[in-house]
Amino acid sequence: MIAKTPEPPYYAVIFSSVRTPIDEGYDEMSDAMEELVKKQPGFLGFESARNEIGITVSYWKDLESIRNWRNNSEHTIARLTGRNKWYKSYKVRIAKVEGDYDFLKG
Amino acid sequence: MIAKTPEPPYYAVIFSSVRTPIDEGYDEMSDAMEELVKKQPGFLGFESARNEIGITVSYWKDLESIRNWRNNSEHTIARLTGRNKWYKSYKVRIAKVEGDYDFLKG
Numbered sequence: 001m002i003a004k005t006p007e008p009p010y011y012a013v014i015f016s017s018v019r020t021p022i023d024e025g026y027d028e029m030s031d032a033m034e035e036l037v038k039k040q041p042g043f044l045g046f047e048s049a050r051n052e053i054g055i056t057v058s059y060w061k062d063l064e065s066i067r068n069w070r071n072n073s074e075h076t077i078a079r080l081t082g083r084n085k086w087y088k089s090y091k092v093r094i095a096k097v098e099g100d101y102d103f104l105k106g
Numbered sequence: 107m108i109a110k111t112p113e114p115p116y117y118a119v120i121f122s123s124v125r126t127p128i129d130e131g132y133d134e135m136s137d138a139m140e141e142l143v144k145k146q147p148g149f150l151g152f153e154s155a156r157n158e159i160g161i162t163v164s165y166w167k168d169l170e171s172i173r174n175w176r177n178n179s180e181h182t183i184a185r186l187t188g189r190n191k192w193y194k195s196y197k198v199r200i201a202k203v204e205g206d207y208d209f210l211k212g
Contacts, residue, residue, distance in 0.1 A: 002122045002159060002197050012120060012201050014163055016108045016153050020211075047122050049155040053108060055163060057120055089210045091108050095118050095201035104195045105126075 003045030003059055008097045010044055011060040017090035018053055026086050029078050040069050059097070066094060109151030109165055114203045116150055117166040123196035124159055132192050135184050146175050165203070172200060 019026075037043055037058065042065025046058040060066045069075060082090075125132075143149055143164065148171025152164040166172045175181060188196075 002124065002195060005199075008199075012118070012199065014118060014120070014203075016163075018108065047159060047161055049157050049159055049161045051155050051157060053153060053155055055153055055155045055161040057122075057161060057163075083209055083211075087209065087211070089108060089208070091206060091208050093111075093114075093118065093203045093206040095203040097120075097199045097201040100197060100199040102195070102197050103189055103193065105189075105193070 001047070003047050003057075005044050005059045005097075005100070008099055010097050011063060011066060012095045012097050013058045013060065013066060014093040014095060015056045015058070015090060016053060016093075017056075018088045019050075019086055020088050022085050024085070025081070029081065029086075033075065033078050036072070036074055037069065040072070041065055043069070063094070107153070109153050109163075111150050111165050111203075111206070114205055116203050117169060117172060118201045118203050119164045119166065119172060120199040120201060121162045121164070121196060122159060122199075123162075124194045125156075126192055126194050128191050130191070131187070135187065135192075139181065139184050142178070142180055143175065146178070147171055149175070169200070 034046075037046065042061035044059035044061060046056060048054070048056040060069075143152065148167035150165035150167060152162060154160070154162040166175075
């Protein structure tokens, strides 16, 4: 689903990743993090797609909300497990959304 | 592939889309746009993934480069064809990347 986000400005965290062949525990952790992130103050929505690489973009009210999510203890455990098991490489970019527009077939 | 981008700041265009069932001409246009975008001044790289939704993030030196690409005539034709045929809905977000970090398994 395309995230319904408010009028800019807001923030995007672009998480681009390449997986290892290890699947053990990945879906469970992914589902748990999806539930948890939705409860975070300042979380606005997310979008995710994967084939050769994965791209997950989460949207946030401000940088403080992003920092709080980064420091969340369950998220930190997930991140460390991800580095050990599920991800071969990844890149995180933090970006301020300055403008947006939609197309919806009428 | 995860795009190799320079030190921030730079810009990201996050293109999130839902396809129609129409495939005719899509791959050809997609390949042609990929070749064309690489030649644009200020283009820094892109990442793309699709399953239920598609997310393509292109990276740019500045807003002027993004505007020039938006006004490129071949790109404009592709965009209009996309609205008519290939996309049910999409959202474009323009964002200034303020920070990034990498993880690469040692």
